[in-house]
Amino acid sequence: MKKNLLLTMTFALVAFQMAVAQNVVRYDLYVRDTVVNFSGKQKKAIAVNGQIPMPTLTFTEGDIAEIHVHNELKVGTSLHWHGLHLPNKEDGVPYMTQMPIAPKTSHIYRFPITQHGTHWYHSHSGLQEQIGMYGMMILKKKKDDVTFRKGIDDLLQIPVILSEWTDYNPMNVTRMLHNASDWFAIKKGSTQSYSEAIKAGHFKTKFNNEWKRMLAMDVSDIYYNKFLINGKSEPQVVTPLENLDKSTFKAGDKIRLRIANGGASSYFWLTYAAGKITVVANDGNDVVPVEVDRLIIGTSETYDVVVTIPEDGKAFEFLATPEDRSGSASLFLGHGTKQLAEKLPSLKYFEGMKMMNGMMDMNGNMNDMGMQMSLQKMDMNAVMYPELSKKAAMKMEGMKMDDHKMPEMKMDHKNMNHKDMDDMPMNDTKMDTMKMDGMKMAEKDMNKKMDMSSDSHKSHGDQSTSKKGMVTLNYGMLQSPTVTTLPEGAPLREIRFELTGNMNRYVWSMDNKVLSESDKILIKKGENVRITLYNNSMMRHPMHLHGHDFRVLNGKGAYAPLKNVIDIMPMETDTIEFHGNADGDWFFHCHILYHMMSGMNRVFSYENSQPNELVPDKEWAYKKLQKESNMLYLSAENDFATNGNDGKIALENARWSLGTEWRLGYNNKDGYETETHLGRYIGKNQWFMPFIGFDWRHRKLDVGETETNVFGQSSNKDSRAVFSVGANYTLPWLVTAQAEVYQDGKFRMQLFREDIAITPRVRMAFMVNTDKEYMGGLKYILTKNSALSTHYDSDMGWGLGINLNY
Structure with a gap:
């Protein structure tokens, strides 16, 4: 009896010591209404601890995060920890993993930090993210971690969160979008009226566009008054995360920028006045370093990049330009005379309209050529980029897409029967390789027919090569430094979604159904889930899966990169896969806030999950969630x-x-x-x-x-x-x-x-x-x-x- 008691006390002591040994990092976040002035007008916003963006939260892998949220608003709120692996009830989605944090109450999020990398957090309540509720999360590696990379993970680090600001109430913004108001296009100079078409020599293009029942070409829905870096619209000189003195920047220094796109709907082109950008991580996951001239960061994505200070006495601009090129935001690295990055010129919208006319049939469907495009390798919007040479911009004017269908992916059926295909494990690189062989063949054929420039594929398969040999990042370049294969022998679940939309009425859907018209998608614990996504709309969609990283099948076999957001361009087909090893309900949605709120989302639900005491009535709560994305x-x-x-x-x-x-x-x-x-x-x-x-x-x-x-x-x-x-x-x-x-x-x-x-x-x-x-x-x-x-x-x-x- 005494021996058993002694053992019990010993185990209890060990457990207590282990619990005490874990480092609990606490933050208190006070959510309050505030007034801001980004454009010369005072407007209502939401600040956390008195600031926009919200405070940068820093943890080290192995910590316990304890975050106390004190809601001092007059409405409910929530916080979602974007890209983090955590218990389902801590995910921060109202009416799915918790109830909203009621006004004048507090809520504690507590979860272990089991990963590293650049992440961010934001409100998942209504449109609060648009007016201030977004911030950075930096999860550091332990220095003795086997994945610690000298010369990368020990560099000076600067957190950079991109966002945008509109003086319009976000509810008014979404109402204007649904009511097809043209005011945002007027403000941005992108109306593409008949008089403008005649002036540009594109009357026929405009007439054909409307004959096919399409609205004017655009790459972004909303006019923003300002674009922000770290909550500031004016150019800024920055210091490292460790708050070292500015004089630490000198010629030859390498600096790691931890970049998160916390915008509600904007994509940003990233360029650097001093030259090359080295990408070292994406969505919080390390990648084999790849050097590029520029990259586009999708809404809610994160990238870690390394840049170099080439000279003393100069400050080099790191420029973020929204995709519609209606403004910019920048920061300067180094000290002295400012060296500006080259500004991106205005888009040639009528060239884009003409291209889309050739892609769309009278029934509103995209032609077959898009079915084999993937991984951002062929930017169909390149015809609108004045900075690219005509050859590199894909000569698509006057082409009949029906005559240029993509070749089908061919598999070696002689050496592989149907049983082999059915039994093939998810981590078998043959499937990935065969898929990409088909993509490459299709891409090669397409390039030939579009008369691409001879050097446009010399750098990592990128098609966006300018007269200077500009290299633009695409997903095909990303490779994990470690093996990412999924468990062998696990059951395979395959799902396909078609991303659909209606710009005339601003309805965004999946398989032509909004969330209110769909049930939860049941998945089993232990199965491998493969999702094929085809974008049959004319807008990009950054699709985000909560609580999981997924492999992007990009031809890297066992070293496919891990992400939690995949940007799918118009007409693209991409395939992702993940292992079902969680519990509860997880959101899968387009991270353009106004697309998500218009219905482009689904819920993955693990079968036989443990009850969530934070959501006592799941059926009622799910109906509330559905209603939120199908408002009147x-x-x-x-x-x-x-x-x-x-x-x-x-x-x-x-x-x-x-x-x-x-x-x-x-x-x-x-x-x-x-x-x-x-x-x-x-x-x-x-x-x-x-x-x-x-x-x-x-x-x-x-x-x-x-x-x-x-x-x-x-x-x-x-x-x-x-x-x-x-x-x-x-x-x-x-x-x-x-x-x-x-x-x-x-x-x-x-x-x-x-x-x-x-x-x-x-x-x-x-x-x-x-x-x-x-x-x-x-x-x-x-x-x-x-x-x-x-x-x-x-x-x-x-x-x-x-x-x-x-």
Whole structure:
């Protein structure tokens, strides 16, 4: 008995000593409303411990992180630890791994630090990330770690977090996106109106673009007032993470920049005035060093790069330029005369539009050529980059993509039967190699047909080579310094997602379903999961998996790089894989905040997981999560004109639309008319919307006056209150065709279009129907909510006025 007691006490003592030996690193984070001024205007934001970005949190692998979050906001909040491997209940996703941290309460996140690298953290509540809730996390290696790299891990280190700022309320931003407002394009100078097309010699390009029912070409949805590095918009001279004196920078010094893209939606091109950039890590994982001239960092990605100070007495600019090139942010390394990096010129949007015209068919589908493109190796946007030579920019003008399909990947079926394929373990490099052989063959064929420059593939397979031999990073260059293969013999689960979207209504989805239309995806512990992602949209999507690193199958076999975000360009197909070794529910989503909030996300759920006491009612919580990415958005417009009052109001989400429009005269002769429709959008492109409606109108007719429609049916505009069934369909040139049958047997067909971009600010509209009614109008956009207008209405005549919209 005494012996057992002694053993118990001994084990307890050892356990206590082990617990005490672990270093607990505590941070207290106070989340408060604040006011900032980045653009000359005071705007509301959220600060943590009084600062934007949030404090940089530093840990060493093996520490225990204990983070106390004190919510002093009037709404709930949360914090997600991006890229970290941790217990599911610590992941920080409201309504999935925890409930929101309620106002005036505190919450403790506690988890072990089991990895190293550059990471970041941010709010996962609503749109709080956009207005200040983002910050760096630096996880250091132990110096005795076998992976410690001398000359890299012991360099001076500078944390760099990129972001952007908009003076608009983020909820207003997302509402404007859903309502197809063109204000952001006006602010950025990217409207691509007909007058601009004619001036650029691209009238046919513009007409063909709209004939295929596409909106103007763009690479970024939002106009930002400022772009920030470490929360500052002005160029800054920085010091290392260790707060050493500035004089430590001297010629020959190598500096490690730990870079995180904490922007809500922006991609950034990174260039350095002193020359080459050496990439040494990505998404917190080491990679074999690779030297490039520039790289693009996707939303939520992290890169560790090493740069060199070449001369004393000079400060060299490290420049971050958003993908749409509407601004920049920079920092300077070294001291003395400032040496500026070359600015990236404005994009050639009409060249991009012409390229997209050739890729898209009349049904809104991408052509087959994209199915074998992958890993950022072929940047289809390169045709818009003025800094690249014409050859290197892929001569795609006038090409018919149907005639240039990519060759299919060929497998050696002679030496491999179907059973071999089924039984092949996930970590077998043959599958990876065969996949990449097919990609390389496709890429070679594509380059030949696009007349690429002869030196465009000399450096690591990169196609973006300028006249100076510029080398741009792509995922095919990344290689892990250690083996990353998954466990042999584990069951294989294969999943395929098509990334889909509708720019006209700003609905982003996977397999044409938003989160509210999908169930959780069940996976089993111990199985290997392989995911193939095909981007069938015209926008990039940085897809992020919570709580896991995945292998990117890029031809490096057993040394495939590990990431937690993969940027998938338009028309690309990429394959990732991970081992299912966790518990609970994990988010998988596009990290462009406004895409995620519009439905482009899924939830992976491990079967037979332990209950999460932080989410007592999982079914109810999941419905709340689904609702958050399929919100209703209100739009309203009213034209106060000399000949009457016209207006409309609508409430819409991803599928449903409830709208009313009206025309009110100023006298009894003109009368009034209103139409209300409740409809559901159908199809991937949502060109078809059946609806039910109600038509209510009154217009005083003269004695003996009658009106008939083109079918000979008499009008009863003097007193009309009828229900209807009908449908809208979007025709080429973005004209809406509407057919409607009323309960009294009358039938009407109507053609109309609004917001035809004549110039960047002048817009045209028209309507004609079988009731012999017609309308034509122009408006000049003054601000995001107002315009001067004039129109002619067949019932009410000419009118001038002011148009207000919300």
